Amino acid sequence: MAGRPKGTPKTGGRRPGIPNKVTAxxxxxxxxxxxxxxxxxxxxxxxxxxxxxxxxxxxxxxLNRGYGQSQQSTDITNSDGSLSHPGYAVIPEQAEGMEAWTQQTQSSSQIQTDE
Structure with a gap:
């Protein structure tokens, strides 16, 4: 493998705190x-x-210039605390073939209208 040997410090490049001349x-x-x-x-x-x-x-x-952009968060849990899309956590190797994995992810990501 080319490059520096593992464990050796990085050398070269712009040092921390030095502004980029082009963008400056x-x-x-x-x-x-x-x-x-x-x-x-x-x-x-x-x-x-x-x-x-x-x-x-x-x-x-x-407002963004004066106060900075507001923090945005995304709630991915249902009212019972479970994940909204648990199918995204399924790894293809855990399912019995790609077809089963596709069915699992599609069924878990469908919007449920029964409440």
Missing amino acids: DIKAIAQQYGKRAIQRLVQIMENDEAPHAAQVAASREL
């Missing part, structure tokens, strides 16, 4: 327009004649 130049240019861009977002957000979608998008961008 672009970032510096873009930051010149930061204040104007925020002012434009405020104008769009406050313009009652602007499309609703544009107002919402501008508001979202301002």
